[in-house]
Amino acid sequence: MRGRLLKINGAQSISIAYHIAHKVAHLYGAVAIFDPKLSGYVVSITHDSEYKLGMVLSDEPIIV
Incomplete structure (x- = not known):
């Protein structure tokens, strides 16, 4: 796993956004x-108990 959370933003259709999410789901x-x-x-895909499916997260950037 590369990270705990991936936030996808930018101009794309819903189908494209979810296709990208599906392709990277095993990495996050x-x-x-x-x-x-x-x-x-x-949250559209989750393997982490901290993030519940359908949960709405702030649009504030996460600084690591």
Whole structure:
């Protein structure tokens, strides 16, 4: 695993965003896609108990 969380943002169709998420799901504990209507990232794939499926995360950047 490369990281705990991947946030995908940028101009793309929903189908493209979820295709990308599917391809990288095994590299991250959770994958979240940005939804501008919710002003946050929606967890769409998770293997990490900290991130629940459907959870909306802040759009604030995570500084590591």
